Amino acid sequence: MVRLDLVEMTSREVNQQLKKLIGTEPDIDIYNPHSIHNFATALIGDGKVTVHGSTGFYTGGFLEGPSLIIEGNTGWYTGDNMMAGEIIVQMNTGSNAAPSMVGGNLVIRGNSGSRAGWGMKGGNLVVCGDVGRWTGKMTLGGRIVVLGRIGEGAGESMYNGVIHTLDPGVEEKLGGNVRLIPIEDPEKKELEALFKQYDIAQGVDDFMSIVPAVYGRHDYSLFEPTHTPKSSLPKSQARG
Amino acid sequence: MSEKGKRPPRVKDVQQGVWTPDAIAEIRYKAQLGKHRIRGCGTPRKLPHFDDLVVLPSQLTRMSIDTYREHCETQTVLGARFAKKPLVIETPIMISGMSYGALSKEAKIALARATDIIGTSINNGEGGLLPEERENSYKQVVQILPSRMGFTLRNIEAADALEIIVGIGAKPGLSGHLMASKITKEIAAFRQLPEGIDLHSHPRHGDIFGADDLCLKMDELRDVTNSEIPIFLKLAAGRVWEDVKIAVKAGVDGIVIDGAEGGTGAAPVVASNHLGIPTLPALVQATRALEDMGVKEEVSLIVSGGIKDGADVAKALALGADAVALGTGAMIAMGCTVCLRCHEGKCAFGIGTQDPEQRKKLNIEKAAQQVANYIRGMTYEAVILAKAAGKTKLKSMEREDLRALTLEACAMTGIPLMGSNYTFGEMFGFC
Numbered sequence: 001m002v003r004l005d006l007v008e009m010t011s012r013e014v015n016q017q018l019k020k021l022i023g024t025e026p027d028i029d030i031y032n033p034h035s036i037h038n039f040a041t042a043l044i045g046d047g048k049v050t051v052h053g054s055t056g057f058y059t060g061g062f063l064e065g066p067s068l069i070i071e072g073n074t075g076w077y078t079g080d081n082m083m084a085g086e087i088i089v090q091m092n093t094g095s096n097a098a099p100s101m102v103g104g105n106l107v108i109r110g111n112s113g114s115r116a117g118w119g120m121k122g123g124n125l126v127v128c129g130d131v132g133r134w135t136g137k138m139t140l141g142g143r144i145v146v147l148g149r150i151g152e153g154a155g156e157s158m159y160n161g162v163i164h165t166l167d168p169g170v171e172e173k174l175g176g177n178v179r180l181i182p183i184e185d186p187e188k189k190e191l192e193a194l195f196k197q198y199d200i201a202q203g204v205d206d207f208m209s210i211v212p213a214v215y216g217r218h219d220y221s222l223f224e225p226t227h228t229p230k231s232s233l234p235k236s237q238a239r240g
Numbered sequence: 241m242s243e244k245g246k247r248p249p250r251v252k253d254v255q256q257g258v259w260t261p262d263a264i265a266e267i268r269y270k271a272q273l274g275k276h277r278i279r280g281c282g283t284p285r286k287l288p289h290f291d292d293l294v295v296l297p298s299q300l301t302r303m304s305i306d307t308y309r310e311h312c313e314t315q316t317v318l319g320a321r322f323a324k325k326p327l328v329i330e331t332p333i334m335i336s337g338m339s340y341g342a343l344s345k346e347a348k349i350a351l352a353r354a355t356d357i358i359g360t361s362i363n364n365g366e367g368g369l370l371p372e373e374r375e376n377s378y379k380q381v382v383q384i385l386p387s388r389m390g391f392t393l394r395n396i397e398a399a400d401a402l403e404i405i406v407g408i409g410a411k412p413g414l415s416g417h418l419m420a421s422k423i424t425k426e427i428a429a430f431r432q433l434p435e436g437i438d439l440h441s442h443p444r445h446g447d448i449f450g451a452d453d454l455c456l457k458m459d460e461l462r463d464v465t466n467s468e469i470p471i472f473l474k475l476a477a478g479r480v481w482e483d484v485k486i487a488v489k490a491g492v493d494g495i496v497i498d499g500a501e502g503g504t505g506a507a508p509v510v511a512s513n514h515l516g517i518p519t520l521p522a523l524v525q526a527t528r529a530l531e532d533m534g535v536k537e538e539v540s541l542i543v544s545g546g547i548k549d550g551a552d553v554a555k556a557l558a559l560g561a562d563a564v565a566l567g568t569g570a571m572i573a574m575g576c577t578v579c580l581r582c583h584e585g586k587c588a589f590g591i592g593t594q595d596p597e598q599r600k601k602l603n604i605e606k607a608a609q610q611v612a613n614y615i616r617g618m619t620y621e622a623v624i625l626a627k628a629a630g631k632t633k634l635k636s637m638e639r640e641d642l643r644a645l646t647l648e649a650c651a652m653t654g655i656p657l658m659g660s661n662y663t664f665g666e667m668f669g670f671c
């Protein structure tokens with residue numbers, strides 16, 4: 001096991017150190033991370049990195065291969081453009097987790113902010129707590145799983161991919177161009193395996209899936225008047 | 241008309257004023273469909289342009305350089321601010337980002353080959369990097385767009401330079417539009433989209449919510465690239481002076497300014513016609529911002545939008561650009577007629593289409609050679625002007641070599657009106 005104390009290191013220095021160690025040291029322990037930004041950027045190879053504390057923005061960006069465990073919280077953009085491997089955040093993340101994620105697993109044990117899984121293209125994003133608004137906005141692929149409550153605008157304009165949710169009020173919170181369907185059997189099996197891998201005690205039967213509404217055309221409106229035109233009222237109610 | 245037999249003139253016969261045939265056609269379009277029109281190619285509006293400037297020839301104040309026998313350096317180095325391996329190209333004329341999707345695979349390959357023939361760079365544009373483009377290109381710029389379609393670490397590894405795009409001149413503040421006719425099975429698979437969808441990408445990056453984040457993002461990308469390759473940032477011309485300063489602060493190696501006359505595969509007409517400022521004043525503002533910050537020599541400046549010939553290149557360089565980028569011009573060299581219907585995907589020349597039958601019409605070898613010829617010819621033209629102005633390096637063109645033909649150009653650029661050494665408005669180095 002290698003121990004790195006970040007107390008006086010810049011993120012550039014940390015990442016250069018990590019790049020040297022990864023692949024040769026199976027276990028790397030990080031102390032005093034002082035919410036450092038850009039932690040473990042483009043770290044490629046096998047090995048486990050455990051952070052005893054919290055990291056800042058862009059944690060694990062472009063990560064490809066390693067297992068990254070953050071015992072505290074992470075900032076915005078955790079798992080940015082992540083390629084493969086896993087990131088486990090034991091507490092909460094800021095907004096925009098897993099933006100444009102390509103592959104791998106990002107597991108957040110606590111809550112995540114708004115826009116989790118923005119433009120995701122692959123991999124799994126699992127949030128054990130709640131998520132904010134516009135989860136899975138414009139995803140191109142991949143799977144988002146939310147065990148807690150989901151915010152408004154869920155799945156806005158998804159192109160591909162799926163969001164599994166347990167939120168009983170989700171129907172009222174769907175974004176545009178998506179629909180809600182029951183989870184399918186093969187998906188249940190995949191979810192079970194995922195939960196088992198990360199020791200998540202949660203059944204899979206009650207999940208609903210948010211999927212793109214229409215394959216082929218999205219519907220947008222740039223102008224939404226709130227009044228009711230006279231012409232659409234029954235004659236008896238129309239005035240003037 | 242009182243004359244017997246002649247009908248009185250109708251509004252549509254009056255070819256001036258507000259109700260031009262164009263205005264009438266636009267009203268009819270909206271009246272029928274209840275929505276805005278989407279069109280290809282950028283704005284057809286007449287905008288102030290580099291043609292409003294002339295180059296002053298050398299006579300007795302300086303010696304001219306022999307057009308045909310003496311050398312004038314054209315090699316251009318871009319992005320040397322922080323990158324260990326700046327982008328080195330043989331002419332300051334690059335090919336700008338045009339997506340595989342808006343353009344056919346054949347057109348992308350032809351453009352890439354042209355860059356190899358002439359020694360310049362191509363830019364992949366939205367929707368991923370076509371392997372055939374990379375195989376054929378001389379220098380490859382890879383865009384980082386909000387949509388990130390087809391974008392992975394592998395693209396970065398394949399790049400000679402990166403370009404974060406914030407906006408393009410044809411639709412600043414808006415996002416990529418790719419109409420259903422172009423989202424074939426192949427394009428859909430390449431971009432991870434459902435087939436036949438009308439694509440409206442997002443204008444903001446999911447991983448850059450504001451200028452502060454951009455600073456961190458730059459650090460992240462430096463880590464990813466080990467600071468080897470340059471990172472440019474592409475801005476649509478709007479509040480250029482402020483935007484350029486923010487980009488410099490964020491740590492970019494170069495800035496691409498795309499003026500309002502810039503081309504596109506598809507954009508709302510109202511956006512192309514009414515958003516942003518033209519390339520000429522945008523370039524002046526960008527240069528001024530870099531000079532204000534004392535980084536003009538450090539940060540590369542690339543301009544695009546309506547660049548058509550070597551005179552534009554020479555004048556752009558004189559106004560502070562280090563290079564220019566071509567979109568529409570390169571398409572025209574391949575056979576495009578600027579029919580404004582790029583968005584329909586039916587291009588009869590096999591350029592702006594995904595239709596397998598139409599695509600066959602583009603002869604890749606011929607098109608590549610034509611684009612290379614065009615860039616060579618443009619470079620010749622720029623060199624002719626530079627030598628006549630007494631320069632042995634194209635990049636030595638300076639604003640003192642220019643005069644404005646119109647009062648408007650004089651006020652806009654700060655370049656003195658022809659026949660004078662005086663200007664008004666913001667001074668831009670003259671008094």
Ligand SMILES: Cc1cc2nc3c(=O)[nH]c(=O)nc-3n(C[C@H](O)[C@H](O)[C@H](O)COP(=O)(O)O)c2cc1C
Binds near residue numbers: 342365592
């Ligand atoms: C067919 C076509 C597709 C384009 N696609 C992109 C793109 O994917 N990304 C981008 O940044 N700009 C795109 N542009 C804009 C060009 O990069 C460039 O800014 C513009 O064409 C320059 O103006 P010009 O056409 O007058 O030379 C596209 C332009 C055209 C004509």
